[in-house]
Amino acid sequence: MNVQRRHGHAAVRAAALVGCTTLVLSLTGTTAQAEARDLGREVLAAGDGWASEGAGTTGGSAADAEHVYTVTTWEEFKAALKAGGDAPKIIKIKGMIDAVAQGCEAFEAEGYDFQQYLADYDPAVWGHDTPVSGEQEDLRDASADNQDKAIKASVPSNTTIVGVGENSGILGGSLQIKAVHNVILRNLHIEAPIDCFPQWDPTDGARGAWNSKYDGVVVYGSTHVWIDHNTLTDGRYPDSSLPKYFGEIYQQHDGLLDIVRGANYVTVSWNSLENHDKTMLIGNSDSTAADDTGKLKVTLHHNRFKGLVERAPRVRFGQVDSYNNHFVVTKDQSYGYTFGIGIESRLYATDNAFTLAPGVSVGKVLKKWKEAPLTAENNYVNGRLTDLIAVHNAEIPGETLQSGAGWKPTLRTHVHPPQAIPWLVDHRAGSGRLS
Structure with a gap:
């Protein structure tokens, strides 16, 4: 079966040239305009993905002067989130703010000793039949609770959070967009949080595994959320830098951007998601039909997914529209799959571009779970x-x-020729690239 068809080189070059020329023209002369813009006052355009449904997504654009904040520390950021309740607010993050500047040691419960933890739960001592328990596990859990309270930041309704300039964002924090409405995140560099206290589960698989929590961003039971022009990455702590204990990677990362538990009407546009394993869940469990059926409507467009192992995204239940994205699998990286097809999902994936390193199987782009x-x-x-x-x-x-999702997206911006997408997206997606 010949399932790949090469179009003429001239046609490909022409389509790419159109996209590149358009981009060059759009960039010319926009610097002064960008500097004069107030990103906090901008709203999602009509027709731009699922988040534009109905009244659309406006975030905190209507905030009065009293509810516009510029923050330079994690403490200031959390205080700004709490101020004013659900009144429209704009929070401008200036520079990189660090949620764990004091280090993991600051979260340790008195008496917790990682070396003792390793000694107590070594499979040669504990075995693989029973979950860990006892003093050191209790102290690990208490330490994890301390970190949980420190690094999670709850985003209220009617909020816009924007980075100032080209290099502003959050290190090691977890943005919780939970049970709220009308939120915008733009122009942020987000380094995925490190779990300081992963739990050893000797019963996870044949060899056991280290399990972590904390997502960079989680949209949980919320509606009308726009996530645009952000860079999300493992940053200083790639999985390749993590040690092994008991023969398994001491996994300190969870999701990068998860959309779960009845979340609905979300647009994810022009972001760069880089160098991560479990990248994006849309629907977190096969058992959440009561929460998720008829929801999880998400649009992904003009994003770059580079150096990712899996879940770009993994979909359950939702009507997910993925178009004009660039998926890059690099040489020698670990790679599982790109699109995960899960229970009752209806993925509509068209006009995307994939750049796969030599030897990477095209068949692995899709993964059937249900x-x-x-x-x-x-x-x-x-x-x-x-x-x-x-x-x-x-x-x-x-x-x-099986082919045929049974629906067709109507909320789309301009669909570019997929041949032009690698150049277009790689030059415009991510933080610091609004124009």
């Missing part, structure tokens, strides 16, 4: 028009996927 149809059309892999479903079914016959 029976659910999807639409995957006009996607390009290394410059070639590729039927992702046909390739997957040919290469992985035990996981046959």
